Amino acid sequence: MRLPTPTTVHSEEEPHKIEKMKRVIRRIKFESELDLNFGERVADRAYGQKLLSCIQCGTCSATCPLAHYMDYTPRKIIAMTREGFKEEVLNSLTIWLCASCYSCYVQCPRQIHITDVMYTLKREAIQMGFHPKRLPIPILAQEFYKRVLKDGRNTESWLLVSLYLRTNPFIMLREAILGLKLFLRGRLTIGREHVKRRDQLHTILEHKKGEAPL
Amino acid sequence: MKYLYYPGCSLRSTGRAYEESLLSVLKVLDIPFEELNDWNCCGATSYVSIDETDAFALAARNLALAELQSPDGTINLIAPCSACFLVLLKTERYLESYPDVREKINSTLDKAGLHYHGRVNVRHPLDVFVNDYGLENITKRVKYPLKGLKVASYYGCQMVRPFKTFDHSHYPETMDRLVNALGAEPVDWPLKTRCCGGSLTGTIQEAGLRLNRLLLKEAEKRGADIMLTCCPLCQHNLECYQERINRKFDEKIDMPIAFFTQLMGVALGLSEKELGMQRLFKMPSLNQITHPKGEMVNAW
Numbered sequence: 001m002r003l004p005t006p007t008t009v010h011s012e013e014e015p016h017k018i019e020k021m022k023r024v025i026r027r028i029k030f031e032s033e034l035d036l037n038f039g040e041r042v043a044d045r046a047y048g049q050k051l052l053s054c055i056q057c058g059t060c061s062a063t064c065p066l067a068h069y070m071d072y073t074p075r076k077i078i079a080m081t082r083e084g085f086k087e088e089v090l091n092s093l094t095i096w097l098c099a100s101c102y103s104c105y106v107q108c109p110r111q112i113h114i115t116d117v118m119y120t121l122k123r124e125a126i127q128m129g130f131h132p133k134r135l136p137i138p139i140l141a142q143e144f145y146k147r148v149l150k151d152g153r154n155t156e157s158w159l160l161v162s163l164y165l166r167t168n169p170f171i172m173l174r175e176a177i178l179g180l181k182l183f184l185r186g187r188l189t190i191g192r193e194h195v196k197r198r199d200q201l202h203t204i205l206e207h208k209k210g211e212a213p214l
Numbered sequence: 215m216k217y218l219y220y221p222g223c224s225l226r227s228t229g230r231a232y233e234e235s236l237l238s239v240l241k242v243l244d245i246p247f248e249e250l251n252d253w254n255c256c257g258a259t260s261y262v263s264i265d266e267t268d269a270f271a272l273a274a275r276n277l278a279l280a281e282l283q284s285p286d287g288t289i290n291l292i293a294p295c296s297a298c299f300l301v302l303l304k305t306e307r308y309l310e311s312y313p314d315v316r317e318k319i320n321s322t323l324d325k326a327g328l329h330y331h332g333r334v335n336v337r338h339p340l341d342v343f344v345n346d347y348g349l350e351n352i353t354k355r356v357k358y359p360l361k362g363l364k365v366a367s368y369y370g371c372q373m374v375r376p377f378k379t380f381d382h383s384h385y386p387e388t389m390d391r392l393v394n395a396l397g398a399e400p401v402d403w404p405l406k407t408r409c410c411g412g413s414l415t416g417t418i419q420e421a422g423l424r425l426n427r428l429l430l431k432e433a434e435k436r437g438a439d440i441m442l443t444c445c446p447l448c449q450h451n452l453e454c455y456q457e458r459i460n461r462k463f464d465e466k467i468d469m470p471i472a473f474f475t476q477l478m479g480v481a482l483g484l485s486e487k488e489l490g491m492q493r494l495f496k497m498p499s500l501n502q503i504t505h506p507k508g509e510m511v512n513a514w
């Protein structure tokens with residue numbers, strides 16, 4: 001069984017930083033090393049067994065606006081999930097680049113809920129600590145999650161500050177001018193917003209976190 | 215019919231102009247509405263990436279609160295931000311379609327003395343204006359037809375996908391019809407539902423900027439004077455990163471990006487302040503809007 005080759009992109013379009021993050025390791029993987037039920041388990045979580053009926057037509061990759069920047073296109077992610085390439089899929093940059101635009105979801109001839117598959121994989125990757133270190137997207141998701149868990153509302157300025165502190169504080173300098181411009185137009189609130197019935201919210205969100213590992 | 219209104223976090227910060235203009239337009243058209251009491255954040259796309267039960271429960275609290283606030287009949291809940299709109303709608307649909315999800319979420323809500331019965335209809339304001347209030351009625355109320363103004367309507371993703379509630383998933387036309395009713399000229403362009411990258415502009419900026427550059431360039435090439443959006447995140451991306459896109463890709467894009475409610479307000483004769491125009495980086499010049507072809511209109 002062969003691992004998919006990296007996506008080719010036009011050389012002038014090649015975004016270097018992303019390119020550096022893409023790391024497709026080409027090596028032989030034996031069937032005994034695969035997690036053969038992985039696909040079924042993901043399909044269960046992502047609303048239905050349809051994932052298993054993918055015909056590899058590539059419509060999802062063709063319609064995905066981010067396919068150029070991904071290490072594996074959405075079609076490959078579906079194939080690899082089904083075949084049991086668990087580690088590769090959970091370590092991919094693709095799941096974090098997926099912007100939830102639902103283009104693939106509505107176009108797939110097999111009605112596979114590809115966006116929900118991506119969400120399922122994201123959750124699993126975060127839970128297993130598989131995501132690329134300092135990649136800001138999962139960290140943004142976590143910071144956002146914590147903020148809303150506590151206050152019930154999100155204050156964008158605080159969210160961004162905690163994101164940059166945890167990833168790359170220097171970005172804060174890059175974003176400072178934009179922040180100031182927004183502030184001057186009353187578009188950046190400093191006070192923290194929260195719901196009145198925080199107790200009610202906390203009761204609702206109080207349960208065992210996470211799902212059983214896939 | 216009274217609408218319930220769910221603002222969402224963005225309309226209280228980066229998207230304030232959207233809230234200001236939306237509420238002013240609802241008022242001037244005498245559309246009755248009431249804010250949802252003690253609403254909480256919808257969870258956006260981040261929550262479902264961490265814990266799905268929490269994500270649905272968080273959104274469902276809003277739906278349950280809406281039922282408490284309107285004890286009878288179907289409730290029309292207006293959610294202007296596309297992300298909020300989809301999260302609430304998706305929660306509503308999934309609770310309806312998957313009994314196990316419904317049971318699980320209702321048992322979490324029950325603990326806090328809440329319950330969701332399935333009476334909420336999540337609506338986007340664009341749908342409300344065009345399909346409930348009606349284009350003909352809007353045309354009747356237009357004070358200053360926006361003659362000659364070329365408008366590229368940008369719908370983004372989540373208002374039209376994956377659920378088709380009032381328009382096509384890849385080539386919607388509702389906003390274009392509205393633009394037409396306001397007297398302006400809709401620009402035909404193919405990227406109206408192509409993704410702006412959402413929060414990628416803040417996380418993997420390389421990719422985010424490229425997506426926005428494509429949208430802006432296409433609108434420019436098609437001769438648009440202004441791009442209209444119906445989501446605070448799309449508006450933020452297209453407007454706030456223009457300068458950076460110009461620097462990085464050596465472009466000279468100079469495109470005002472407004473909310474569709476702002477342009478509606480202009481045509482309906484509302485003031486700059488009522489529409490939050492001063493909050494935009496690039497205010498579409500009033501001359502351009504009110505007297506696009508040099509015709510003098512007494513707008514402001």
Ligand code: SF4
Pocket residue numbers: 053054055056057058059060061074075078107108109110111112114
């Ligand atoms: S569009 Fe659907 S059927 Fe086609 S490759 Fe993608 S997931 Fe498979």
Ligand code: SF4
Pocket residue numbers: 060063064065066067074097098099100101102103104105114115118
């Ligand atoms: S939902 Fe994700 S994978 Fe699907 S087309 Fe959009 S960005 Fe690509």
